[in-house]
Amino acid sequence: MQNGSPGFFAGKLDELVSWGRLHSLWPFPYGTACCAIEFMSTESARYDLSRIGSEFVRFTPRQADVLVVSGTITFKQAPILKRIYEQMMEPKWVISMGACACSGGFYDCYCTVPGIDRIIPVDIYIGGCPSRPEAFFDAMLELQEKIKNQSYIEERKKKLKEQWESIKEWGLSIRNWKK
Amino acid sequence: MNDLILELAEKFGAATDERSIDKCAIIAAEKLIETVSFLKETHAFDVLIDIVGVDYLGMENHKGKRFAAIYCLKSTKNTARLRLKIQVDENEKIPTLSRIYPIADWQEREVWDQFGIVFEGHHNLKRLLNHVEFEGHPLRKDYPAQKRQWLSENDQMLDQLENRLEHLGYKVI
Ligand code: SF4
Numbered sequence: 283m284q285n286g287s288p289g290f291f292a293g294k295l296d297e298l299v300s301w302g303r304l305h306s307l308w309p310f311p312y313g314t315a316c317c318a319i320e321f322m323s324t325e326s327a328r329y330d331l332s333r334i335g336s337e338f339v340r341f342t343p344r345q346a347d348v349l350v351v352s353g354t355i356t357f358k359q360a361p362i363l364k365r366i367y368e369q370m371m372e373p374k375w376v377i378s379m380g381a382c383a384c385s386g387g388f389y390d391c392y393c394t395v396p397g398i399d400r401i402i403p404v405d406i407y408i409g410g411c412p413s414r415p416e417a418f419f420d421a422m423l424e425l426q427e428k429i430k431n432q433s434y435i436e437e438r439k440k441k442l443k444e445q446w447e448s449i450k451e452w453g454l455s456i457r458n459w460k461k
Numbered sequence: 462m463n464d465l466i467l468e469l470a471e472k473f474g475a476a477t478d479e480r481s482i483d484k485c486a487i488i489a490a491e492k493l494i495e496t497v498s499f500l501k502e503t504h505a506f507d508v509l510i511d512i513v514g515v516d517y518l519g520m521e522n523h524k525g526k527r528f529a530a531i532y533c534l535k536s537t538k539n540t541a542r543l544r545l546k547i548q549v550d551e552n553e554k555i556p557t558l559s560r561i562y563p564i565a566d567w568q569e570r571e572v573w574d575q576f577g578i579v580f581e582g583h584h585n586l587k588r589l590l591n592h593v594e595f596e597g598h599p600l601r602k603d604y605p606a607q608k609r610q611w612l613s614e615n616d617q618m619l620d621q622l623e624n625r626l627e628h629l630g631y632k633v634i
Binding site for chain 1: 606608610
């Protein structure tokens with residue numbers, strides 16, 4: 283604990299939490315175009331995404347962990363996407379599926395967002411037009427690898443520190459106000 | 462069908478469009494309502510398939526006005542087709558057809574949205590495809606194709622839905 287590395291219990295807790303997280307990644311399908319069809323086939327019996335724990339596709343952002351953006355995002359659609367992302371609970375991850383979501387694809391025009399990373403942060407990009415289900419699996423496994431290295435304890439520490447700072451600020455402002 | 466254009470030429474001063482490969486008559490904007498009602502009543506043109514906008518800016522060998530609106534008519538009785546072309550400049554208006562063909566309501570909104578051609582007498586001329594916050598008319602030739610605009614809020618479609626429901630006889634609370 284003293285020199286930055288978590289102790290035995292904290293380390294085990296970290297492992298337990300990330301083990302739980304990475305084997306129950308519930309996707310939220312934000313499908314707007316042809317790539318969504320490929321996502322559907324990833325979900326269905328032939329490829330079966332539930333093999334790696336993504337058992338349910340949730341159609342409400344409140345219950346989902348991974349936002350899967352599959353398809354072309356237009357500027358008219360962009361405020362909706364941003365809102366959905368903001369409604370998701372922490373921890374949350376974003377997969378950008380297909381050329382359109384990653385970069386706007388071949389729609390080099392006035393109405394298409396050139397990459398969703400201009401609106402929301404993206405964890406994994408998948409190329410292809412459309413990306414194959416295998417590529418999607420690859421992205422999911424990569425995401426799991428990423429989550430494995432995230433530390434729950436560190437996250438909490440950071441959050442608590444932020445909260446403590448804001449409480450202190452609030453207290454200071456009250457004191458100044460009384461003066 | 463050429464007889465039809467000749468008849469239109471006699472009655473409403475229509476001209477044949479030389480550029481076009483199929484039947485297309487050029488008529489004046491003031492004669493549109495008369496012509497279309499005549500075609501609908503006596504020649505059974507009962508479907509308005511589409512209204513298409515054209516911007517001729519920068520086109521080679523183009524003389525005359527900058528914009529055109531093309532009305533594609535079809536008859537389900539005798540399978541005839543006819544196109545009517547109306548040429549307008551930026552500040553000229555075309556009378557609305559939405560009282561003769563109800564579908565023209567949305568088609569005219571689309572043409573106005575994309576080209577900025579104004580339809581006089583339209584009861585609800587607002588954007589159909591583009592967002593309410595969008596500025597300009599994107600299919601005009603002088604709109605830069607890659608000029609993107611950030612839009613900040615969700616578009617509300619509820620007013621139209623309510624109109625539609627009321628039109629169908631439902632009561633919106
Ligand atoms: S990347 Fe290709 S397949 Fe995917 S949404 Fe775009 S056009 Fe469709």
